[in-house]
Amino acid sequence: MEFIEQVLNGLGQGSIFALVALGYSMVYGIVQLINFAHGDIIMVGGYTAFVTFITFGMPLWLAVIISILVCAAVGLIIERVAYHRLIVHNAARISLLITALGVSIFLQNLFMLIFGAEPKHISTLFPMETIKLGNTELSSNTILNIVVSVIMMIGLQLLVNKTKIGKAMQASSEDAGAAKLMGINTNQVVAFTFMVGSALAAVGAILYCNTYSQIKPTMGNFLGLKAFVAAVLGGIGSIPGAMLGGYIIGIADSLTKAYVSSTLNDAVVFGILILMLSVKPTGIMGGDRREKV
Amino acid sequence: MLDVKDINVYYGAIHALKGLSFYVNEGEIVSLIGANGAGKTTAMHTISGLLRSKTGDILFMGDSIAAAEPHKIVRLGLAQVPEGRRVFSGMTVQENLEMGAFVRNDGRKVEKDLEMVFTRFPRLKERRRQRAGTLSGGEQQMLAIGRALMSRPKMLLLDEPSMGLSPILVNEIFDCIQEVNKSGTTILLVEQNAKMALSISHRAYVLETGKIIIEGKSSELLDNEKVKRAYLGG
Numbered sequence A: 001m002e003f004i005e006q007v008l009n010g011l012g013q014g015s016i017f018a019l020v021a022l023g024y025s026m027v028y029g030i031v032q033l034i035n036f037a038h039g040d041i042i043m044v045g046g047y048t049a050f051v052t053f054i055t056f057g058m059p060l061w062l063a064v065i066i067s068i069l070v071c072a073a074v075g076l077i078i079e080r081v082a083y084h085r086l087i088v089h090n091a092a093r094i095s096l097l098i099t100a101l102g103v104s105i106f107l108q109n110l111f112m113l114i115f116g117a118e119p120k121h122i123s124t125l126f127p128m129e130t131i132k133l134g135n136t137e138l139s140s141n142t143i144l145n146i147v148v149s150v151i152m153m154i155g156l157q158l159l160v161n162k163t164k165i166g167k168a169m170q171a172s173s174e175d176a177g178a179a180k181l182m183g184i185n186t187n188q189v190v191a192f193t194f195m196v197g198s199a200l201a202a203v204g205a206i207l208y209c210n211t212y213s214q215i216k217p218t219m220g221n222f223l224g225l226k227a228f229v230a231a232v233l234g235g236i237g238s239i240p241g242a243m244l245g246g247y248i249i250g251i252a253d254s255l256t257k258a259y260v261s262s263t264l265n266d267a268v269v270f271g272i273l274i275l276m277l278s279v280k281p282t283g284i285m286g287g288d289r290r291e292k293v
Numbered sequence B: 001m002l003d004v005k006d007i008n009v010y011y012g013a014i015h016a017l018k019g020l021s022f023y024v025n026e027g028e029i030v031s032l033i034g035a036n037g038a039g040k041t042t043a044m045h046t047i048s049g050l051l052r053s054k055t056g057d058i059l060f061m062g063d064s065i066a067a068a069e070p071h072k073i074v075r076l077g078l079a080q081v082p083e084g085r086r087v088f089s090g091m092t093v094q095e096n097l098e099m100g101a102f103v104r105n106d107g108r109k110v111e112k113d114l115e116m117v118f119t120r121f122p123r124l125k126e127r128r129r130q131r132a133g134t135l136s137g138g139e140q141q142m143l144a145i146g147r148a149l150m151s152r153p154k155m156l157l158l159d160e161p162s163m164g165l166s167p168i169l170v171n172e173i174f175d176c177i178q179e180v181n182k183s184g185t186t187i188l189l190v191e192q193n194a195k196m197a198l199s200i201s202h203r204a205y206v207l208e209t210g211k212i213i214i215e216g217k218s219s220e221l222l223d224n225e226k227v228k229r230a231y232l233g234g
């Protein structure tokens, strides 16, 4: 059953987009910023995994934890250094966007300087096996990606809906001014959101390394773009939407490569986005947001 | 309890508050009345720390809060029911009330206060699992007041609580404001509905283009010719 295999491969790939899309979506929900540097966080995660696991030969679990911590820290530093003052002073969105692009270029060049522009190879992190279900074959990586992304989404939903800081995130994203009047320190909420989004990107980075065995300083461009499309498609600001968007993009990408053309996949992905935006601009799961000061 | 001293607030080039000064004593209901655009909301936002004054000072229970962040001001016991209610429409009624208690760590007492709000506003109790966005205007106003009370404020700022409500609901809301005051909460009430505001407050200030033009006992202002002409419809 080649078709089912392609769909599952797409889901596996889409899981990585989904994890990155969550970060775009969460940050947008809270500060209405499209954080173009978010794709590069996954690159930071990839290199951290490379250095810890390959260069220093640390055990995998430790490499994973360090990657998550490093990405969360980098996300926090970016927010504090690059965006914080702009957000506090209500700067124009275009200033935020240009800053985000600047951060992205900075990170890519910094890593090129340290590690060189050539791709680095990472041997598969998790042992890979081929699993047969009837006459459908799929790799254990695909299952790993799907399972991990689903667990992350459930965890994130619990965080947002059941914890105090999660509720503060919801309140701040709906109406930051009113949230402040409830005694919520919205600056802390923004910082926390960047950290959580970046930590999820680190998980995406680990899955990426495991799936593609190769990283390079500019890898965030393509991943970030696909994930951004996924976030918008699903309805930016919505957690399940970002996941769904990621899966759809992954499957569309995989099916196009398999049945149409191996070079048309990006065109199809953006075609879906344009179609979606013209039918329902708020995305699949996006509600109508009221904007407030 | 609250002492606003000579504040000047700008929106870019717009000079919205021009050397505004007024005070509220502990236990009082003080109303701040004025036409649309007079600067009432700007004053409320500045007291709560959402806007900053270029000059002067704001004292709450003797301490300056002019430079304090909004969330710290709430922790000091100064809560606000903002203009237009601004409930969290995606959250349930109960979640909204819980957000009001965000600054508190005494879970047990929070639950008691939740029941207290529900006793005060039985309609909110019936709708506790409903999303706040689905409530009527009056119910949203009750929720906004209940939410602010959940922080157990020493002083409550109310910005046009009667806006857009039917006369019956306005009465209900104003009764509630008086009850809250009787149970020990100091109140600063901003209103365009001058008649209602003056009828329940002890003292009042009339704000016009960012400046206080008249002040005095509410009962006296009700008889003041100028106030009658400009704000009480004859």
Ligand SMILES: Nc1ncnc2c1ncn2[C@@H]1O[C@H](COP(=O)(O)OP(=O)(O)O)[C@@H](O)[C@H]1O
Pocket (backbone or CB within 6 Å): B011, B014, B016, B034, B035, B036, B037, B038, B039, B040, B041, B042, B043
């Ligand atoms: N965000 C804003 N940007 C620019 N001007 C504003 C803003 N908010 C209020 N103003 C101006 O400040 C003045 C006072 O407004 P406001 O405090 O809302 O008055 P009120 O609450 O008494 O109706 C008005 O002239 C208004 O146009």
Ligand SMILES: [Mg+2]
Pocket (backbone or CB within 6 Å): B037, B040, B041, B042, B083, B160
């Ligand atoms: Mg106003």
